[in-house]
Amino acid sequence: MPDFDFEALIHEEKVHRSLYTDPDIFALELTRIFGATWVYLAHESQIPNPFDFFQTKLGLRPIIVTRDGDNQIHALYNRCTHRGATVCRQAKGSTRSFRCPYHGWSYSIAGDLAGVPWREGYARNHKEDNRFNLARISRVDSYRGFIFGTLNLEAAPLVQHLAGIRKPIDDWLDRHPGGKIAVCEANRMKFKGNWKLAYDNSADGYHVIFSHRSLLMMENRFSPDDEKGMSFYKQHPDDGPIRVHYYGNGHHFKDKRPTLANHPGALWQIEGKHPGMEGYEAELREKYGKDADYYLDLAAGIPMNINVFPNLLILGNHIQVLEPLSHTETATTWYGTAVVDEENALNGAVDAINALRMRTQEQFPLFGEVDDLTNFEEIQVGLGAEEDPWVYMDRGLGLPDRFTEQDGVISGPATDEVFMREYMKHYKTLMMANPTLSISRGGEN
Protein backbone atom coordinates (compact mmCIF):
# COMPACT_ATOMS: atom_id res chain seq x y z
CA MET A 1 0.00 0.00 0.00
CA PRO A 2 1.34 3.47 -0.81
CA ASP A 3 2.15 5.66 2.13
CA PHE A 4 1.14 9.27 1.95
CA ASP A 5 2.71 12.63 2.52
CA PHE A 6 0.28 13.82 5.16
CA GLU A 7 2.21 17.07 5.57
CA ALA A 8 1.18 17.93 2.04
CA LEU A 9 -2.41 16.82 2.54
CA ILE A 10 -3.18 18.51 5.86
CA HIS A 11 -2.43 22.19 6.37
CA GLU A 12 -3.39 24.61 9.08
CA GLU A 13 -6.29 26.05 7.08
CA LYS A 14 -7.21 23.27 4.68
CA VAL A 15 -7.19 19.55 4.05
CA HIS A 16 -6.96 17.66 0.79
CA ARG A 17 -9.97 15.85 -0.65
CA SER A 18 -8.11 12.55 -0.71
CA LEU A 19 -8.63 12.24 3.06
CA TYR A 20 -12.25 11.64 2.20
CA THR A 21 -12.00 9.93 -1.17
CA ASP A 22 -8.95 7.69 -1.20
CA PRO A 23 -9.58 4.04 -0.28
CA ASP A 24 -5.89 3.57 0.55
CA ILE A 25 -6.03 6.33 3.16
CA PHE A 26 -9.13 4.67 4.59
CA ALA A 27 -7.24 1.37 4.78
CA LEU A 28 -4.46 3.12 6.71
CA GLU A 29 -7.00 4.68 9.06
CA LEU A 30 -8.27 1.24 9.96
CA THR A 31 -4.94 0.56 11.64
CA ARG A 32 -3.53 3.97 12.52
CA ILE A 33 -6.79 5.37 13.91
CA PHE A 34 -9.22 2.49 14.42
CA GLY A 35 -6.58 0.29 16.00
CA ALA A 36 -3.74 2.51 17.21
CA THR A 37 -5.76 4.90 19.34
CA TRP A 38 -8.46 4.33 21.94
CA VAL A 39 -11.75 3.68 20.16
CA TYR A 40 -15.17 3.60 21.79
CA LEU A 41 -16.66 0.10 21.68
CA ALA A 42 -19.79 -0.08 23.83
CA HIS A 43 -21.43 1.11 27.00
CA GLU A 44 -21.40 -1.07 30.11
CA SER A 45 -25.19 -0.85 30.39
CA GLN A 46 -25.35 -2.86 27.17
CA ILE A 47 -23.82 -5.82 29.02
CA PRO A 48 -25.23 -5.29 32.51
CA ASN A 49 -24.96 -8.89 33.79
CA PRO A 50 -22.34 -11.64 33.83
CA PHE A 51 -22.37 -13.63 30.56
CA ASP A 52 -23.91 -10.75 28.58
CA PHE A 53 -22.47 -9.86 25.20
CA PHE A 54 -22.88 -7.12 22.63
CA GLN A 55 -21.56 -6.98 19.07
CA THR A 56 -19.61 -3.97 17.87
CA LYS A 57 -16.72 -3.09 15.56
CA LEU A 58 -13.18 -1.86 15.85
CA GLY A 59 -12.89 -0.29 12.41
CA LEU A 60 -14.02 -3.18 10.23
CA ARG A 61 -13.04 -5.87 12.76
CA PRO A 62 -16.09 -7.68 14.13
CA ILE A 63 -15.90 -7.53 17.91
CA ILE A 64 -17.95 -9.08 20.70
CA VAL A 65 -17.80 -7.17 23.95
CA THR A 66 -18.51 -9.60 26.79
CA ARG A 67 -18.77 -9.65 30.55
CA ASP A 68 -17.49 -12.87 32.07
CA GLY A 69 -18.63 -14.61 35.23
CA ASP A 70 -16.20 -12.53 37.29
CA ASN A 71 -17.50 -9.26 35.80
CA GLN A 72 -14.36 -8.86 33.70
CA ILE A 73 -15.02 -7.13 30.39
CA HIS A 74 -13.45 -8.55 27.23
CA ALA A 75 -13.44 -7.43 23.61
CA LEU A 76 -13.17 -10.59 21.54
CA TYR A 77 -12.67 -10.90 17.82
CA ASN A 78 -15.80 -12.47 16.38
CA ARG A 79 -13.71 -14.79 14.25
CA CYS A 80 -13.37 -18.50 14.78
CA THR A 81 -9.74 -19.53 15.14
CA HIS A 82 -10.41 -22.60 12.97
CA ARG A 83 -11.30 -21.18 9.58
CA GLY A 84 -12.58 -17.75 10.38
CA ALA A 85 -16.38 -17.90 10.61
CA THR A 86 -18.06 -15.58 13.05
CA VAL A 87 -18.90 -17.46 16.24
CA CYS A 88 -21.60 -15.01 17.38
CA ARG A 89 -24.45 -13.96 15.10
CA GLN A 90 -26.77 -12.20 17.47
CA ALA A 91 -26.49 -8.45 17.99
CA LYS A 92 -26.66 -8.89 21.77
CA GLY A 93 -27.69 -11.42 24.36
CA SER A 94 -26.45 -13.65 27.10
CA THR A 95 -24.59 -16.95 26.83
CA ARG A 96 -22.20 -19.24 28.67
CA SER A 97 -20.27 -19.98 25.50
CA PHE A 98 -20.02 -19.26 21.81
CA ARG A 99 -20.22 -22.30 19.57
CA CYS A 100 -19.09 -21.78 16.00
CA PRO A 101 -21.97 -22.87 13.74
CA TYR A 102 -19.61 -24.20 11.04
CA HIS A 103 -17.67 -27.07 12.69
CA GLY A 104 -18.70 -26.66 16.27
CA TRP A 105 -15.61 -25.27 18.00
CA SER A 106 -16.70 -23.59 21.20
CA TYR A 107 -15.33 -20.76 23.30
CA SER A 108 -16.02 -19.44 26.75
CA ILE A 109 -17.56 -15.99 27.27
CA ALA A 110 -13.98 -14.83 27.96
CA GLY A 111 -12.90 -16.15 24.55
CA ASP A 112 -10.91 -19.21 25.64
CA LEU A 113 -11.19 -22.31 23.48
CA ALA A 114 -13.47 -24.73 25.28
CA GLY A 115 -13.97 -27.57 22.85
CA VAL A 116 -13.00 -29.00 19.44
CA PRO A 117 -15.33 -31.74 18.15
CA TRP A 118 -13.71 -35.15 17.46
CA ARG A 119 -10.34 -33.99 18.58
CA GLU A 120 -8.78 -37.44 18.14
CA GLY A 121 -8.62 -36.51 14.43
CA TYR A 122 -5.99 -33.90 15.24
CA ALA A 123 -2.32 -34.54 15.91
CA ARG A 124 -2.27 -31.53 18.24
CA ASN A 125 -4.07 -30.62 21.41
CA HIS A 126 -5.49 -27.18 20.61
CA LYS A 127 -5.79 -26.23 24.22
CA GLU A 128 -2.09 -26.68 24.89
CA ASP A 129 -1.22 -23.13 23.94
CA ASN A 130 -3.40 -20.10 23.68
CA ARG A 131 -3.21 -19.49 19.95
CA PHE A 132 -6.63 -21.09 19.38
CA ASN A 133 -8.37 -18.84 21.87
CA LEU A 134 -10.36 -16.08 20.21
CA ALA A 135 -8.19 -13.08 19.50
CA ARG A 136 -8.99 -10.13 21.70
CA ILE A 137 -8.34 -6.44 21.75
CA SER A 138 -5.17 -6.28 23.78
CA ARG A 139 -6.18 -3.25 25.84
CA VAL A 140 -9.73 -2.66 27.01
CA ASP A 141 -10.63 -0.09 29.61
CA SER A 142 -13.72 1.82 30.74
CA TYR A 143 -14.26 5.35 31.80
CA ARG A 144 -17.45 5.65 33.89
CA GLY A 145 -19.28 3.06 31.81
CA PHE A 146 -17.85 3.95 28.39
CA ILE A 147 -15.78 1.00 27.13
CA PHE A 148 -12.81 1.70 24.88
CA GLY A 149 -10.24 -0.52 23.28
CA THR A 150 -6.94 -0.21 21.43
CA LEU A 151 -4.45 -2.57 19.87
CA ASN A 152 -1.58 -0.21 20.62
CA LEU A 153 0.44 -1.32 23.63
CA GLU A 154 2.26 2.02 23.64
CA ALA A 155 -0.88 4.15 23.80
CA ALA A 156 -1.19 6.22 26.99
CA PRO A 157 -3.56 4.87 29.61
CA LEU A 158 -7.21 5.67 28.85
CA VAL A 159 -7.68 8.30 31.56
CA GLN A 160 -4.58 10.11 30.37
CA HIS A 161 -5.73 9.85 26.77
CA LEU A 162 -9.15 11.32 27.60
CA ALA A 163 -7.48 14.04 29.66
CA GLY A 164 -9.56 17.21 29.85
CA ILE A 165 -12.60 15.78 28.07
CA ARG A 166 -13.29 13.77 31.24
CA LYS A 167 -14.65 16.85 32.99
CA PRO A 168 -17.54 17.43 30.57
CA ILE A 169 -18.23 13.67 30.57
CA ASP A 170 -18.36 13.79 34.38
CA ASP A 171 -20.74 16.76 34.28
CA TRP A 172 -22.90 15.05 31.69
CA LEU A 173 -23.22 11.93 33.85
CA ASP A 174 -23.45 13.62 37.22
CA ARG A 175 -26.70 15.40 36.51
CA HIS A 176 -28.31 11.94 36.80
CA PRO A 177 -29.01 10.04 40.01
CA GLY A 178 -26.07 7.80 40.84
CA GLY A 179 -24.04 9.52 38.10
CA LYS A 180 -25.13 7.00 35.51
CA ILE A 181 -27.37 6.34 32.54
CA ALA A 182 -28.42 3.24 30.61
CA VAL A 183 -28.46 2.87 26.85
CA CYS A 184 -31.91 2.03 25.45
CA GLU A 185 -32.07 1.33 21.71
CA ALA A 186 -31.28 3.86 19.03
CA ASN A 187 -32.08 5.85 15.95
CA ARG A 188 -29.89 4.15 13.39
CA MET A 189 -28.75 5.81 10.21
CA LYS A 190 -26.01 5.66 7.64
CA PHE A 191 -24.77 7.90 4.89
CA LYS A 192 -22.75 7.62 1.72
CA GLY A 193 -19.81 9.59 2.89
CA ASN A 194 -16.51 9.36 4.73
CA TRP A 195 -16.70 9.05 8.52
CA LYS A 196 -14.70 12.25 9.05
CA LEU A 197 -17.51 14.29 7.52
CA ALA A 198 -19.50 13.47 10.65
CA TYR A 199 -16.60 14.25 12.97
CA ASP A 200 -15.99 17.54 11.11
CA ASN A 201 -19.60 18.38 11.95
CA SER A 202 -19.47 17.33 15.58
CA ALA A 203 -18.84 20.74 17.14
CA ASP A 204 -19.76 22.79 14.09
CA GLY A 205 -21.83 25.76 15.21
CA TYR A 206 -21.57 27.34 11.79
CA HIS A 207 -23.96 24.98 9.98
CA VAL A 208 -26.81 25.01 12.47
CA ILE A 209 -29.14 27.68 11.18
CA PHE A 210 -28.52 26.71 7.57
CA SER A 211 -28.44 22.94 7.57
CA HIS A 212 -31.18 22.70 10.22
CA ARG A 213 -33.29 25.56 8.93
CA SER A 214 -36.41 23.41 8.49
CA LEU A 215 -36.12 22.05 12.03
CA LEU A 216 -35.67 25.52 13.51
CA MET A 217 -38.74 26.74 11.64
CA MET A 218 -40.68 23.72 12.81
CA GLU A 219 -39.58 24.07 16.44
CA ASN A 220 -40.70 27.64 16.56
CA ARG A 221 -43.88 27.44 14.53
CA PHE A 222 -46.06 28.12 17.56
CA SER A 223 -43.88 30.54 19.42
CA PRO A 224 -41.92 33.06 17.42
CA ASP A 225 -41.14 34.99 20.60
CA ASP A 226 -40.43 32.16 23.03
CA GLU A 227 -37.61 30.48 21.21
CA LYS A 228 -36.86 26.81 21.58
CA GLY A 229 -34.18 24.33 20.81
CA MET A 230 -31.29 25.54 18.73
CA SER A 231 -32.65 29.03 18.24
CA PHE A 232 -29.76 30.66 20.06
CA TYR A 233 -27.77 30.23 16.88
CA LYS A 234 -30.08 32.64 15.09
CA GLN A 235 -28.65 35.82 16.52
CA HIS A 236 -25.00 36.48 16.00
CA PRO A 237 -23.86 33.31 17.79
CA ASP A 238 -20.20 34.32 18.10
CA ASP A 239 -21.08 37.17 20.45
CA GLY A 240 -22.89 34.80 22.77
CA PRO A 241 -21.54 32.73 25.62
CA ILE A 242 -21.29 29.44 23.73
CA ARG A 243 -17.70 28.32 23.31
CA VAL A 244 -15.99 25.34 21.81
CA HIS A 245 -13.09 23.88 23.77
CA TYR A 246 -10.33 21.71 22.33
CA TYR A 247 -8.69 19.37 24.83
CA GLY A 248 -6.07 17.61 22.74
CA ASN A 249 -5.98 14.07 21.29
CA GLY A 250 -8.81 15.03 18.91
CA HIS A 251 -11.35 15.58 21.69
CA HIS A 252 -13.47 18.68 21.95
CA PHE A 253 -16.52 20.04 23.68
CA LYS A 254 -19.06 22.61 22.68
CA ASP A 255 -20.67 23.95 25.81
CA LYS A 256 -24.08 25.47 25.25
CA ARG A 257 -24.96 25.48 28.95
CA PRO A 258 -23.99 29.13 29.52
CA THR A 259 -27.13 30.13 27.59
CA LEU A 260 -29.30 28.48 30.24
CA ALA A 261 -31.10 30.30 32.98
CA ASN A 262 -29.80 29.22 36.35
CA HIS A 263 -32.79 27.57 38.00
CA PRO A 264 -34.43 24.15 38.06
CA GLY A 265 -36.76 23.77 35.11
CA ALA A 266 -34.59 25.94 32.85
CA LEU A 267 -33.68 23.03 30.60
CA TRP A 268 -37.27 21.91 30.31
CA GLN A 269 -38.26 25.45 29.43
CA ILE A 270 -36.17 25.51 26.25
CA GLU A 271 -37.03 21.96 25.22
CA GLY A 272 -38.96 21.75 21.93
CA LYS A 273 -42.41 20.22 21.65
CA HIS A 274 -42.58 16.47 22.01
CA PRO A 275 -45.29 13.86 22.39
CA GLY A 276 -46.71 13.71 25.88
CA MET A 277 -45.03 16.86 27.17
CA GLU A 278 -48.07 18.61 28.53
CA GLY A 279 -49.75 15.46 29.81
CA TYR A 280 -46.72 14.17 31.69
CA GLU A 281 -45.73 17.59 32.92
CA ALA A 282 -49.17 18.12 34.46
CA GLU A 283 -49.00 14.73 36.17
CA LEU A 284 -45.49 15.31 37.50
CA ARG A 285 -46.31 18.78 38.80
CA GLU A 286 -49.42 17.57 40.53
CA LYS A 287 -47.63 14.69 42.17
CA TYR A 288 -44.28 16.22 43.01
CA GLY A 289 -44.80 19.99 43.29
CA LYS A 290 -41.51 21.88 43.16
CA ASP A 291 -39.40 18.75 42.59
CA ALA A 292 -41.10 18.36 39.23
CA ASP A 293 -38.78 20.99 37.76
CA TYR A 294 -35.76 18.84 38.50
CA TYR A 295 -37.49 15.76 37.10
CA LEU A 296 -38.54 17.56 33.95
CA ASP A 297 -34.96 18.75 33.43
CA LEU A 298 -33.90 15.10 33.45
CA ALA A 299 -36.34 14.47 30.61
CA ALA A 300 -34.91 17.37 28.64
CA GLY A 301 -31.76 17.29 26.52
CA ILE A 302 -28.69 18.87 28.09
CA PRO A 303 -27.07 21.36 25.72
CA MET A 304 -23.65 19.73 25.76
CA ASN A 305 -21.78 18.38 22.80
CA ILE A 306 -18.84 16.19 23.83
CA ASN A 307 -16.75 14.65 21.10
CA VAL A 308 -14.27 11.91 21.84
CA PHE A 309 -12.07 11.17 18.84
CA PRO A 310 -12.61 9.23 16.67
CA ASN A 311 -16.09 7.81 17.09
CA LEU A 312 -17.96 8.82 20.26
CA LEU A 313 -20.16 11.90 20.07
CA ILE A 314 -22.24 12.71 23.12
CA LEU A 315 -24.89 15.21 22.10
CA GLY A 316 -27.82 16.20 24.27
CA ASN A 317 -28.83 12.95 25.92
CA HIS A 318 -27.58 10.88 23.01
CA ILE A 319 -24.53 8.68 22.69
CA GLN A 320 -23.82 8.86 18.99
CA VAL A 321 -21.39 6.29 17.63
CA LEU A 322 -19.69 6.54 14.25
CA GLU A 323 -18.81 3.36 12.45
CA PRO A 324 -16.76 3.57 9.27
CA LEU A 325 -18.05 1.08 6.67
CA SER A 326 -15.87 2.10 3.73
CA HIS A 327 -14.09 5.23 2.58
CA THR A 328 -17.46 6.46 1.30
CA GLU A 329 -19.94 4.98 3.75
CA THR A 330 -20.50 5.47 7.47
CA ALA A 331 -23.05 4.25 9.98
CA THR A 332 -24.15 6.63 12.68
CA THR A 333 -26.10 5.21 15.57
CA TRP A 334 -27.83 7.58 17.98
CA TYR A 335 -28.25 5.56 21.15
CA GLY A 336 -30.85 6.92 23.47
CA THR A 337 -30.08 7.04 27.16
CA ALA A 338 -32.43 6.47 30.07
CA VAL A 339 -32.23 7.58 33.66
CA VAL A 340 -31.57 4.76 36.14
CA ASP A 341 -32.64 5.21 39.71
CA GLU A 342 -31.49 2.27 41.78
CA GLU A 343 -31.86 4.14 45.09
CA ASN A 344 -35.24 5.66 44.25
CA ALA A 345 -33.79 9.13 44.59
CA LEU A 346 -36.55 10.30 42.25
CA ASN A 347 -39.41 9.05 44.41
CA GLY A 348 -40.88 6.85 41.74
CA ALA A 349 -40.77 9.47 38.98
CA VAL A 350 -38.14 7.64 36.93
CA ASP A 351 -40.59 5.88 34.59
CA ALA A 352 -42.43 9.08 33.75
CA ILE A 353 -39.13 10.87 33.20
CA ASN A 354 -37.93 8.17 30.84
CA ALA A 355 -41.24 8.05 28.94
CA LEU A 356 -40.77 11.75 28.19
CA ARG A 357 -37.04 11.41 27.66
CA MET A 358 -37.49 8.80 24.92
CA ARG A 359 -39.58 11.27 22.95
CA THR A 360 -37.33 14.28 23.52
CA GLN A 361 -34.47 12.27 22.04
CA GLU A 362 -36.19 11.08 18.87
CA GLN A 363 -36.90 14.41 17.27
CA PHE A 364 -33.40 15.54 16.36
CA PRO A 365 -32.26 12.37 14.55
CA LEU A 366 -35.52 12.27 12.57
CA PHE A 367 -35.94 15.93 11.72
CA GLY A 368 -32.42 17.31 12.09
CA GLU A 369 -29.66 14.80 11.54
CA VAL A 370 -31.19 13.57 8.28
CA ASP A 371 -30.52 16.99 6.76
CA ASP A 372 -26.90 16.97 7.93
CA LEU A 373 -26.41 13.48 6.52
CA THR A 374 -27.71 14.71 3.19
CA ASN A 375 -25.19 17.54 3.31
CA PHE A 376 -22.40 15.08 4.18
CA GLU A 377 -23.38 12.98 1.16
CA GLU A 378 -23.36 16.05 -1.02
CA ILE A 379 -19.86 16.96 0.21
CA GLN A 380 -18.76 13.48 -0.80
CA VAL A 381 -20.21 14.15 -4.26
CA GLY A 382 -18.56 17.58 -4.43
CA LEU A 383 -15.19 16.12 -3.50
CA GLY A 384 -15.32 14.04 -6.66
CA ALA A 385 -13.95 17.18 -8.31
CA GLU A 386 -10.27 16.26 -8.61
CA GLU A 387 -8.93 19.59 -9.81
CA ASP A 388 -10.44 21.53 -6.89
CA PRO A 389 -9.08 19.51 -4.00
CA TRP A 390 -9.09 21.72 -0.91
CA VAL A 391 -11.51 21.64 1.99
CA TYR A 392 -11.21 24.86 4.03
CA MET A 393 -11.54 25.04 7.78
CA ASP A 394 -10.05 28.43 8.53
CA ARG A 395 -12.98 30.18 10.17
CA GLY A 396 -11.46 32.10 13.07
CA LEU A 397 -7.86 31.49 11.98
CA GLY A 398 -5.71 34.62 12.11
CA LEU A 399 -8.16 36.38 14.45
CA PRO A 400 -6.37 35.87 17.76
CA ASP A 401 -8.93 37.92 19.71
CA ARG A 402 -11.43 35.15 19.20
CA PHE A 403 -9.43 32.60 21.18
CA THR A 404 -8.08 31.86 24.57
CA GLU A 405 -5.58 29.20 25.46
CA GLN A 406 -5.28 28.05 29.02
CA ASP A 407 -3.67 24.93 30.45
CA GLY A 408 -3.49 23.49 26.95
CA VAL A 409 -7.20 23.99 26.30
CA ILE A 410 -7.96 26.13 23.26
CA SER A 411 -11.34 27.88 23.34
CA GLY A 412 -13.10 29.80 20.62
CA PRO A 413 -16.52 31.08 19.58
CA ALA A 414 -19.38 28.73 18.70
CA THR A 415 -19.00 28.87 14.94
CA ASP A 416 -15.22 28.66 14.63
CA GLU A 417 -13.59 25.75 12.88
CA VAL A 418 -10.83 25.65 15.47
CA PHE A 419 -11.90 22.19 16.65
CA MET A 420 -11.55 20.86 13.12
CA ARG A 421 -8.10 22.37 12.63
CA GLU A 422 -6.93 20.99 15.93
CA TYR A 423 -8.33 17.51 15.51
CA MET A 424 -6.86 17.36 12.02
CA LYS A 425 -3.43 18.10 13.51
CA HIS A 426 -3.91 15.17 15.83
CA TYR A 427 -5.16 13.03 12.96
CA LYS A 428 -2.02 13.89 11.02
CA THR A 429 0.19 12.84 13.92
CA LEU A 430 -1.62 9.52 14.15
CA MET A 431 -1.50 8.91 10.40
CA MET A 432 2.24 9.61 10.28
CA ALA A 433 3.00 7.27 13.13
CA ASN A 434 3.12 3.57 12.57
CA PRO A 435 2.97 1.81 15.91
CA THR A 436 2.94 -1.95 16.23
CA LEU A 437 -0.53 -3.26 16.84
CA SER A 438 -1.08 -6.44 18.75
CA ILE A 439 -3.92 -8.64 19.76
CA SER A 440 -3.82 -10.84 22.79
CA ARG A 441 -5.12 -14.37 23.29
CA GLY A 442 -5.74 -14.31 27.01
CA GLY A 443 -5.53 -17.79 28.37
CA GLU A 444 -3.29 -16.90 31.29
CA ASN A 445 -5.13 -19.62 33.17
Place this chain on the structure above:
Amino acid sequence: MGDIQNPSETSHYVTDAYYSDLMAAFTGWDDTDRLCLDPVVQGRAYALLYQEARYLDQGQFKKWLDLFAPQCAYWIPGTWNRGDPRREITFAFHDRRQLEDRVYRLETGYAWSQQPASRTSRLVSNIEIFRTDQADVFMIRSNFHMTEFWNGESRPWAGYTVHRVQQIDAAGFQIMAKQVNLLNCDQNIRNPSVTL
Protein backbone atom coordinates in the same frame (compact mmCIF):
# COMPACT_ATOMS: atom_id res chain seq x y z
CA MET B 1 -50.25 29.50 24.53
CA GLY B 2 -51.95 26.65 22.74
CA ASP B 3 -55.52 25.55 22.96
CA ILE B 4 -55.58 22.88 25.60
CA GLN B 5 -58.38 21.12 23.76
CA ASN B 6 -56.53 21.06 20.48
CA PRO B 7 -54.11 18.14 20.04
CA SER B 8 -52.61 19.91 17.04
CA GLU B 9 -51.12 22.41 19.47
CA THR B 10 -50.70 20.60 22.77
CA SER B 11 -50.11 17.04 23.84
CA HIS B 12 -52.25 16.42 26.87
CA TYR B 13 -53.63 13.10 25.74
CA VAL B 14 -50.30 11.21 25.53
CA THR B 15 -50.16 10.13 29.16
CA ASP B 16 -49.00 7.00 30.87
CA ALA B 17 -52.57 5.66 30.62
CA TYR B 18 -52.60 6.40 26.89
CA TYR B 19 -49.41 4.40 26.35
CA SER B 20 -50.79 1.54 28.44
CA ASP B 21 -53.97 1.44 26.38
CA LEU B 22 -51.96 1.62 23.19
CA MET B 23 -49.74 -1.26 24.24
CA ALA B 24 -52.81 -3.29 25.16
CA ALA B 25 -54.54 -2.46 21.88
CA PHE B 26 -51.48 -3.60 19.93
CA THR B 27 -51.05 -6.87 21.80
CA GLY B 28 -52.89 -10.06 20.89
CA TRP B 29 -55.26 -8.38 18.45
CA ASP B 30 -54.57 -10.70 15.52
CA ASP B 31 -56.53 -13.69 16.75
CA THR B 32 -57.98 -15.50 13.74
CA ASP B 33 -61.27 -15.88 15.58
CA ARG B 34 -61.67 -12.13 15.38
CA LEU B 35 -61.28 -11.91 11.60
CA CYS B 36 -63.94 -9.72 10.09
CA LEU B 37 -65.13 -10.78 6.65
CA ASP B 38 -68.03 -8.34 6.42
CA PRO B 39 -67.75 -6.94 2.88
CA VAL B 40 -68.97 -3.51 3.97
CA VAL B 41 -66.24 -3.22 6.58
CA GLN B 42 -63.71 -4.63 4.14
CA GLY B 43 -64.71 -2.06 1.56
CA ARG B 44 -64.15 0.77 4.01
CA ALA B 45 -60.83 -0.63 5.13
CA TYR B 46 -59.48 -1.12 1.62
CA ALA B 47 -60.61 2.37 0.65
CA LEU B 48 -58.80 3.86 3.63
CA LEU B 49 -55.54 2.02 3.03
CA TYR B 50 -55.46 2.73 -0.70
CA GLN B 51 -56.34 6.34 -0.16
CA GLU B 52 -53.63 6.71 2.44
CA ALA B 53 -51.04 5.13 0.13
CA ARG B 54 -52.12 7.40 -2.71
CA TYR B 55 -51.94 10.57 -0.63
CA LEU B 56 -48.44 9.67 0.55
CA ASP B 57 -47.27 8.73 -2.94
CA GLN B 58 -48.65 12.02 -4.24
CA GLY B 59 -47.14 14.07 -1.43
CA GLN B 60 -50.58 15.27 -0.35
CA PHE B 61 -49.59 15.35 3.29
CA LYS B 62 -52.36 17.64 4.53
CA LYS B 63 -54.97 15.27 3.15
CA TRP B 64 -53.06 12.39 4.67
CA LEU B 65 -53.22 14.11 8.07
CA ASP B 66 -56.98 14.41 7.70
CA LEU B 67 -57.24 10.62 7.77
CA PHE B 68 -56.02 10.59 11.38
CA ALA B 69 -58.09 11.19 14.49
CA PRO B 70 -57.34 14.35 16.48
CA GLN B 71 -55.87 12.13 19.22
CA CYS B 72 -53.72 9.69 17.29
CA ALA B 73 -50.42 7.85 17.41
CA TYR B 74 -48.01 7.13 14.59
CA TRP B 75 -45.57 4.50 15.71
CA ILE B 76 -42.63 2.87 13.93
CA PRO B 77 -40.91 0.60 16.45
CA GLY B 78 -37.12 0.49 16.31
CA THR B 79 -37.06 -3.12 17.45
CA TRP B 80 -38.63 -6.15 15.81
CA ASN B 81 -40.18 -7.32 19.06
CA ARG B 82 -41.81 -3.90 19.59
CA GLY B 83 -40.79 -2.91 23.08
CA ASP B 84 -42.70 -0.39 25.17
CA PRO B 85 -42.13 3.05 23.64
CA ARG B 86 -41.93 4.48 27.15
CA ARG B 87 -38.72 2.57 27.69
CA GLU B 88 -37.02 2.43 24.34
CA ILE B 89 -36.16 4.72 21.49
CA THR B 90 -38.40 4.15 18.48
CA PHE B 91 -37.74 4.73 14.82
CA ALA B 92 -40.60 7.25 15.19
CA PHE B 93 -43.34 7.89 17.68
CA HIS B 94 -45.52 10.87 16.83
CA ASP B 95 -48.58 12.29 18.44
CA ARG B 96 -50.93 14.48 16.45
CA ARG B 97 -48.80 17.57 16.91
CA GLN B 98 -45.62 15.86 15.82
CA LEU B 99 -47.30 14.39 12.76
CA GLU B 100 -48.18 17.95 11.84
CA ASP B 101 -44.60 18.99 12.68
CA ARG B 102 -43.38 16.39 10.21
CA VAL B 103 -45.59 17.75 7.46
CA TYR B 104 -44.77 21.37 8.35
CA ARG B 105 -41.06 20.63 8.10
CA LEU B 106 -41.41 18.92 4.74
CA GLU B 107 -43.29 21.91 3.42
CA THR B 108 -40.77 24.54 4.54
CA GLY B 109 -38.72 23.87 1.44
CA TYR B 110 -35.59 23.63 3.63
CA ALA B 111 -35.73 19.97 4.62
CA TRP B 112 -32.61 19.06 2.64
CA SER B 113 -33.15 15.33 3.12
CA GLN B 114 -36.39 15.68 1.15
CA GLN B 115 -35.18 18.29 -1.31
CA PRO B 116 -36.03 17.07 -3.89
CA ALA B 117 -38.71 14.90 -2.31
CA SER B 118 -38.57 11.13 -2.51
CA ARG B 119 -40.70 9.59 -5.22
CA THR B 120 -42.55 6.61 -3.85
CA SER B 121 -44.77 3.81 -5.06
CA ARG B 122 -46.56 1.79 -2.39
CA LEU B 123 -48.13 -1.61 -2.80
CA VAL B 124 -50.53 -2.56 0.00
CA SER B 125 -51.85 -6.10 0.20
CA ASN B 126 -52.72 -9.10 2.42
CA ILE B 127 -55.28 -6.89 4.09
CA GLU B 128 -57.00 -8.53 7.05
CA ILE B 129 -59.42 -6.90 9.44
CA PHE B 130 -59.85 -7.91 13.07
CA ARG B 131 -62.69 -7.01 15.38
CA THR B 132 -61.93 -5.56 18.79
CA ASP B 133 -63.99 -5.42 21.97
CA GLN B 134 -65.41 -2.13 20.74
CA ALA B 135 -67.95 -2.61 17.95
CA ASP B 136 -66.80 0.46 16.04
CA VAL B 137 -63.06 -0.13 16.37
CA PHE B 138 -61.07 -2.47 14.12
CA MET B 139 -57.46 -3.48 13.68
CA ILE B 140 -56.30 -3.74 10.07
CA ARG B 141 -53.17 -5.67 9.23
CA SER B 142 -51.59 -5.21 5.82
CA ASN B 143 -48.29 -5.89 4.14
CA PHE B 144 -46.57 -3.12 2.26
CA HIS B 145 -43.83 -2.86 -0.25
CA MET B 146 -42.71 0.61 -1.12
CA THR B 147 -40.09 1.55 -3.66
CA GLU B 148 -38.49 4.87 -2.95
CA PHE B 149 -36.49 6.78 -5.50
CA TRP B 150 -34.26 9.43 -3.98
CA ASN B 151 -31.02 11.01 -5.04
CA GLY B 152 -30.24 8.58 -7.82
CA GLU B 153 -31.11 5.42 -5.96
CA SER B 154 -34.21 3.23 -5.93
CA ARG B 155 -34.61 1.15 -2.83
CA PRO B 156 -37.24 -1.03 -1.18
CA TRP B 157 -39.00 -0.53 2.14
CA ALA B 158 -41.09 -3.45 3.32
CA GLY B 159 -42.94 -4.78 6.30
CA TYR B 160 -46.42 -4.83 7.70
CA THR B 161 -48.65 -2.12 9.00
CA VAL B 162 -51.30 -2.25 11.69
CA HIS B 163 -53.97 0.42 11.62
CA ARG B 164 -56.28 0.86 14.57
CA VAL B 165 -59.34 2.53 13.11
CA GLN B 166 -62.67 3.76 14.32
CA GLN B 167 -65.81 4.10 12.29
CA ILE B 168 -66.81 7.75 12.53
CA ASP B 169 -69.67 7.92 10.07
CA ALA B 170 -71.28 5.91 7.34
CA ALA B 171 -68.54 7.01 4.99
CA GLY B 172 -65.66 5.40 6.72
CA PHE B 173 -62.87 5.06 9.20
CA GLN B 174 -60.54 7.37 11.00
CA ILE B 175 -57.02 6.25 11.99
CA MET B 176 -56.57 6.15 15.76
CA ALA B 177 -53.11 4.65 15.61
CA LYS B 178 -50.80 3.45 12.88
CA GLN B 179 -47.97 1.07 13.61
CA VAL B 180 -45.43 0.42 10.86
CA ASN B 181 -43.25 -2.64 11.35
CA LEU B 182 -40.23 -2.37 9.11
CA LEU B 183 -38.29 -5.52 8.29
CA ASN B 184 -35.08 -3.57 8.89
CA CYS B 185 -36.34 -1.46 11.79
CA ASP B 186 -33.24 -2.18 13.90
CA GLN B 187 -30.65 -1.58 11.17
CA ASN B 188 -28.79 1.54 10.10
CA ILE B 189 -30.79 3.02 7.24
CA ARG B 190 -29.74 5.67 4.75
CA ASN B 191 -31.82 8.85 4.90
CA PRO B 192 -34.87 7.67 6.85
CA SER B 193 -36.78 10.87 6.14
CA VAL B 194 -39.44 9.47 3.82
CA THR B 195 -42.92 9.24 5.34
CA LEU B 196 -44.21 5.69 5.76
